[in-house]
Amino acid sequence: MEFEAYHAAHWAALAVAAAVLFIIVGQRERLRRPGANRAARRSLAALLAGSEAALQISYAVGGGWDVYALPFELCSITLWLSAVLLLTGNRKLYEVSFFLGTLGATQALLTPNLSATFPEFGYFHFFIAHIAIVAANVYMTVVERLRPTFSSVLRALAWLHALAIPAAIANLAFGTNFMYLARKPNTASLLDLLGPWPWYLLRLEVVAFLLCLALLGLVRLADRLAGSNEAYGRLKPNE
Numbered sequence: 001m002e003f004e005a006y007h008a009a010h011w012a013a014l015a016v017a018a019a020v021l022f023i024i025v026g027q028r029e030r031l032r033r034p035g036a037n038r039a040a041r042r043s044l045a046a047l048l049a050g051s052e053a054a055l056q057i058s059y060a061v062g063g064g065w066d067v068y069a070l071p072f073e074l075c076s077i078t079l080w081l082s083a084v085l086l087l088t089g090n091r092k093l094y095e096v097s098f099f100l101g102t103l104g105a106t107q108a109l110l111t112p113n114l115s116a117t118f119p120e121f122g123y124f125h126f127f128i129a130h131i132a133i134v135a136a137n138v139y140m141t142v143v144e145r146l147r148p149t150f151s152s153v154l155r156a157l158a159w160l161h162a163l164a165i166p167a168a169i170a171n172l173a174f175g176t177n178f179m180y181l182a183r184k185p186n187t188a189s190l191l192d193l194l195g196p197w198p199w200y201l202l203r204l205e206v207v208a209f210l211l212c213l214a215l216l217g218l219v220r221l222a223d224r225l226a227g228s229n230e231a232y233g234r235l236k237p238n239e
Contacts, residue, residue, distance in 0.1 A: 003117035005188065010112065013127040017109060020135050024142055031143045040143075044136055045086040048079050051129040058121055072167040072178035074104045074160075079129055082136035089144060095152035096159045098137045099212045105133035113185040141219060148219060153212040160208065 003009060024031070031040050052071075059065035071077060078101035084090070085097045108130045116122025140146050167178035177183055181201065184191045194200035194207065 001117055003112065003114045003123065005112060009118040009123065012118070013123075013131070014109065016127070017131045017134065020131055021138055024135060024139050028143050031139075037143065040139070041086045044132060044139065045083040047128065048083040048086075048132050048136065051125055051132065052076070052079055054121075055125050055129075058125075067170070067174045067176055070170065070178075072170050072176075074100060074163065074179050075108055075130060075133060077163055078104055079133055082133050085140060086136050089140070089146075091146060094137075094140055094146045095148060096156050098141065098146075098148050099153065099156035099215060100160055100163075101133045102137045102215060103208075103211050105130040107190060109134070111187065111189045113187045113189070147223075148216050150216065153209070153216055156212060157208060 031037055056065075056069060059069050071080070078097055081093060081097040082101050085093045109127070112126065114122065114126050116126070141148075164179055164181060168181050170176055170178055171182045175182075177185075180189075180191060183197055184200065190207070191200050191204070194203040
């Protein structure tokens with residue numbers, strides 16, 4: 001039995017994602033307490049690292065390790081960026097992780113390129129990893145009160161292009177499709193609306209910029225609705 005988008009297994013995973021984000025937002029004051037904050041950030045970072053380690057172990061044990069196990073997918077990269085962000089609170093890293101991690105993982109959650117379904121390992125790994133990426137960046141925004149800026153949109157997009165270079169080289173060398181640079185995924189995705197290769201890559205440039213602006217606007221709108229106390233907080237990023 002293969003995974004089917006927007007059937008029971010998918011809706012269950014999306015419900016878990018919504019619950020996790022609801023808890024982070026609803027418990028943000030409690031999570032700002034030093035002890036709870038350290039525990040939450042370390043636990044979430046360990047979950048991210050552990051999910052990727054479990055995937056690599058499953059490849060090794062099952063004899064399924066191949067070039068696709070290399071960390072050239074956008075979500076694989078932002079998974080590690082999110083883990084380091086949680087541990088360091090680095091603002092420069094946040095600018096990249098917030099946009100690329102949140103948008104990439106959210107797109108993956110809404111349109112999964114997945115064959116494994118519940119209760120297979122691949123199903124749990126996929127959704128745990130992607131939910132944790134979104135949760136990490138929402139946590140650093142809502143709890144630690146780090147904030148993106150318009151200039152950070154530009155820097156995030158510059159990093160996206162830089163990260164695409166090794167992925168493109170691997171695609172040429174091994175015939176892979178890291179970051180969907182060589183062709184569209186087999187399952188339904190946003191790319192289906194953008195035309196054939198290579199034109200969808202050019203249109204994706206515009207879409208990525210607009211989505212980053214939308215995410216920036218959403219954060220600013222949330223700050224206005226929540227009041228000034230939620231924005232640009234007093235906590236130091238490395239606390």
